[in-house]
Amino acid sequence: GAVVSQHPSWVICKSGTSVKIECRSLDFQATTMFWYRQFPKQSLMLMATSNEGSKATYEQGVEKDKFLINHASLTLSTLTVTSAHPEDSSFYICSARYASGRETQYFGPGTRLLVL
Amino acid sequence: QQPVQSPQAVILREGEDAVINCSSSKALYSVHWYRQKHGEAPVFLMILLKGGEQKGHDKISASFNEKKQQSSLYLTASQLSYSGTYFCGTEGSFKAAGNKLTFGGGTRVLVKP
Numbered sequence: 709g710a711v712v713s714q715h716p717s718w719v720i721c722k723s724g725t726s727v728k729i730e731c732r733s734l735d736f737q738a739t740t741m742f743w744y745r746q747f748p749k750q751s752l753m754l755m756a757t758s759n760e761g762s763k764a765t766y767e768q769g770v771e772k773d774k775f776l777i778n779h780a781s782l783t784l785s786t787l788t789v790t791s792a793h794p795e796d797s798s799f800y801i802c803s804a805r806y807a808s809g810r811e812t813q814y815f816g817p818g819t820r821l822l823v824l
Numbered sequence: 825q826q827p828v829q830s831p832q833a834v835i836l837r838e839g840e841d842a843v844i845n846c847s848s849s850k851a852l853y854s855v856h857w858y859r860q861k862h863g864e865a866p867v868f869l870m871i872l873l874k875g876g877e878q879k880g881h882d883k884i885s886a887s888f889n890e891k892k893q894q895s896s897l898y899l900t901a902s903q904l905s906y907s908g909t910y911f912c913g914t915e916g917s918f919k920a921a922g923n924k925l926t927f928g929g930g931t932r933v934l935v936k937p
Contacts, residue, residue, distance in 0.1 A: 742924060751826075751911065752866070752927045801865050812856045813913070813925060815865040 710736045712804045714816035721792055722824055729787045729819045731802030737782035738804035742813060743775075746799045758785045792823045825849055827914045829928035836902045836935045844897040844931045846912035855888050855895040856913040856925055859906075866911060869897075902935045909933070 711734040721727050731741055740759050744752045756777050758764045764777035774796075776788040785804075789796055799820050803813040827848045834842050846855060854873045858866035870879045872888035872895060879886055883900040895914075899906055909932050913925030 751929045754924055754926075757924050812868050812871045814868060815858075818865045 710734075710804070710806075710814040712738075712802065712814045712816040714802055714819050716819060717817060718820040718822075720822045720824065723793055724791055727789045727792055727821060729789075729800055729802075729821075731785045731787070731804070731816050733783045733804040733806075733814075736804075736806050738785075738806050739782065740805045741779060741785040742803045742805070743777060743785075743787050744801045744803065746801060746818075748799075752801065755787075789821065792821070794823045797821055797823045826926055827912055827928040829910075829912060829931050831931060832929070833932040834934070836899070836906075836933065838904060838935055838937055839901050840935075842899045842902060842933065844899070844910050844912075844933075846895045846897070846914070846928050848893045848914050850893065850914075850916050852888075852890060852893055852895075852914050852916060854915045855886075856915070857886055857895075857897050858911045858913065859908045860911065860930075861908045869910075899933065902933075904935050904937065907933055907935045 713732045715730045742757055743755045745755050746752050754767050755770045756764045756766045758777050758779040760779045760782050766772050779785040799818050801818040803815045805813045827846050830845045836842055856871045857869040860866040874890050886897045888895045909930045911930050912928045915923050
């Protein structure tokens, strides 16, 4: 299967700071990348869909100004959690897809964020 | 709308079989199955497309009944490595690019020796 990397794998930060998470597709060009958030023992909650060269599409209830997404190239998307607060602590996972229909999404290893 | 998975959890002995179901209230184009181990990201198992196909990977197979808007994942002769949470992700229609998946609530599988 395709390989997707995420960096960092975990991060601890102070309340009020911003954190940037990178998602890279290593062996394919991803037309679309997705960002998810997952709380313990819960399902994957889609935050936004990111298409290269265009603005991200956010799911209802997700603050655009708080979770900034940039899809700079076909292999890189970034999620920046601005002015992080303890309630933003979670497991953030990205996925990448190079075409719809006959292809699936491949997930990165995830980033565990802890805001103190 | 989120697909419904059942059961929510299942405990098996090594070698036993199990079935996980995924039902949608909307018409489906494709169903994607993933397994997630604790603390890790989901790993892709298989994709089933409209047309009622059935697929298999080792002793894990799946079917897709588009008329019933359902998919089932079959764990045959389960191994310890099958333990984890299984998610189905559904797609309502074909799109040229960028279609998102809607994930079910997950089914926790524990395989005991």
